Amino acid sequence: MDPEDKSRIHRKWTSNKIQVVVATVAFGMGIDKPDVRFVIHHSISKSIENYYQESGRAGRDDLPADCIVYFGFADIFRISTMVVMENTGQQKLKQMLEYCQNIDRCRRSLMAVHFDEVWDDEGCEQMCDTCRQAKDHVNLDITQHAREVLHVLELAASMDEKLTPLKLLEAWMGRGPAKRRKMIQTTALSRPQAEAVIVRLLLQGYLR
Template sequence: MDNCQTFTQSFNRPNLHYEVRGKTTNAKCMDEIASLIKSKYANQSGIVYTVSRKNAEKVAESLSIQGITARHYHAGLDPQEKVEVQTSWQQGQVKIVVATIAFGMGIDKPDVRFVIHHGLPTTLEGYYQETGRAGRDGDPFDGILFYGKQDIRILKKLIADGECNNEQKERQMSMLNRVTAFCDNKSDCRRVEILRYVGEDFTAAQCCKTCDNCKAGLIFEQREFSEYAIAAIRVVQAQRRITAVQCADILMGRKYPPEARHSDDWYGMAKSLKKHELARVLDKLLAEKAFHENNQVGHHGMAIQYLKLGSAYRLFLSGQRKLMLSVQIPEEGANNKPSKPRSKQASRSRRIRM
């Protein structure tokens, strides 16, 4: 069509404050959620998302015992009960709905002030959609995610024990790894990470301290991870097709994907890095256009994101561009530092305050 106008809308929700909190035990997490609702969100509407139907029922019961009007909602309820819970919540008779991902489609309640994730979302896309079910009146609202290592173990077991084929399970595991990397990342802007995932460019300055990382005021230093960036590029360059998870497995010395070309030059060279640190390197390469993701449909109809070389990969190989990441300096001082590149040449660093 000629002479037509194009209108583009941002995925950013400027009235949303993102926060990730650590979870030690489910009991302590429940006490913290109840305390939050009673103090900060008293008499306000909200949604608490859980991973399973059983958890939805348990969390709703626990909140009710502590004097908070809460109902559970999941796909196992009969249609009449679903309508009753939804209507009671929309009319304000029930303030809190504790639900699985079955709740939310078609919901348009403008005055929802918080979305709490009691457990780990399985995808960043799902997390973005679920937090977006609050604050539709334009007023500030909070998206709080409680995250513990036990959540990862539970979800990985659910994936492993599921009825999906290996290709589907690998895709599910890849998406879960993106979520855990997001939660483990204490230095980069949450909003930048989420919007990058949905394909939108954003800067930490635009966040205006509306996420926990930008608001924390912690001290970081810029460290060079170019050696790992070059290794990742070489791995992708050598393979016909490879996912981010498979690339990370090779660099960390875990396993080669089927039919992959083996190379001792790069296998295991990133063993000194933590998983979330290597995930940040790969994400940064995507953001810097050294990689791009090519979506392909697999044998069983599932979409798979393969890493392909982007327009800027030669800049990293030639040394014209360095890959720098913000790394938090421990409170005890800068002596007990996280992983460094293996090269003998000292990497340049610059301290910054978030």
């Protein structure tokens, strides 16, 4: 945007003539508007530190505010290429991914642990989604699924073929060359479940 347009929109937003601004994270730096009620991330941040800064723009007047993160499978690898030259970029992205994938621990406690602070889960007062929602998840042994994924990779390597994460997912789900489809055990999992297995294997270091 032109600097003049940017300044005009900023002034209108600050004076509440505009309710919503869609912007890059750079817009939020230095903003101290006390009554921001929502910070919505269209995809994950590069690190927990970044997310903490960005989401911290909401609720500075001490009234309730919501921070929402949307992310999809492809986001992980798009951001991974952006941080590849940073010393600890991949590690920080992995920490952010673990934070987003968490379904059973208070998010505020995860944030506190990350910043070496002491936190009692009861202090959350059901302000985060994991504390607010019933514990309706189940543990699942994904050993067999993991073997299937690794078999797809081994087969690709034997054919001197490199697989992107997306191609790995597609192959495991039975899409791609017919020759390869005959040689692998395709999954019966839904796409979101298959994505979750691959992300888990990445987080645990079986894939990189």
